[in-house]
Amino acid sequence: MWLDFSAWSLSQEELEVFLHTKAQLFLDEGYIFGEEGSCYERINLAAPTQTLVEAFMRLIDAVKQSGIYVSS
Numbered sequence: 001m002w003l004d005f006s007a008w009s010l011s012q013e014e015l016e017v018f019l020h021t022k023a024q025l026f027l028d029e030g031y032i033f034g035e036e037g038s039c040y041e042r043i044n045l046a047a048p049t050q051t052l053v054e055a056f057m058r059l060i061d062a063v064k065q066s067g068i069y070v071s072s
Contacts, residue, residue: 002030006039018062028042
């Protein structure tokens with residue numbers, strides 16, 4: 001699954017640092033698949049359900065703690 005982080009207005013490097021240091025997520029950065037993948041991250045949904053839940057909970061917690069505004 002592709003996650004679109006472009007609304008955050010972070011550079012690819014800033015996004016990578018945020019995901020690695022704040023959310024402890026090490027996903028496939030979209031740019032490795034081509035320029036159009038910049039600010040996207042790929043997550044493998046074939047991972048065990050508990051692993052995915054934990055990953056998304058870390059992401060949610062990191063976003064809340066950082067104060068990043070996420071519109072719906």
